[in-house]
Amino acid sequence: MWQYAAKVLVTVALVIAVAEVGKRSSFWGAILASLPITSLLAFIWLYTGTGDTESVARLSRSIFWLVLASLPLFVVLPTLLRRGVAFWSALGIACLASVVAYFCLVYVLGRFHVRL
Numbered sequence: 001m002w003q004y005a006a007k008v009l010v011t012v013a014l015v016i017a018v019a020e021v022g023k024r025s026s027f028w029g030a031i032l033a034s035l036p037i038t039s040l041l042a043f044i045w046l047y048t049g050t051g052d053t054e055s056v057a058r059l060s061r062s063i064f065w066l067v068l069a070s071l072p073l074f075v076v077l078p079t080l081l082r083r084g085v086a087f088w089s090a091l092g093i094a095c096l097a098s099v100v101a102y103f104c105l106v107y108v109l110g111r112f113h114v115r116l
Contacts, residue, residue, distance in 0.1 A: 007045055014041070039063050062116040065109060069101040 014037050022029025043056050076097045080090035109116065 007041075011041055036063075065105065065114065065116060066102065069105040070098055072101045073098040 018029060018032045018037070021032055039060070042059060046059060047053065047056050073094045077090055077094035080093060081087065085093070106116065
């Protein structure tokens, strides 16, 4: 149980650190946020929990492909915000665009027999 609590605390601390740095500097916040911190933590937690390097490799490969579908969020959100769309609406639309991109990407990858 203590290992699970430690995982949660480390993960939360990193997310809060990114948000706090982002308040002070969008550049450094963006650098920290663009690092694959979530992926690195997932690799570590998966490996320490299972010792299975093949699972880590499969997760890493799947993340590679699915990162592509997350990119529309980072184009749509600032575009809408700069056009005066309210934050929550812009965020919702950007998330919806990413969801659509995920479904499209999974479909296209399936047509090429890429398994995630």
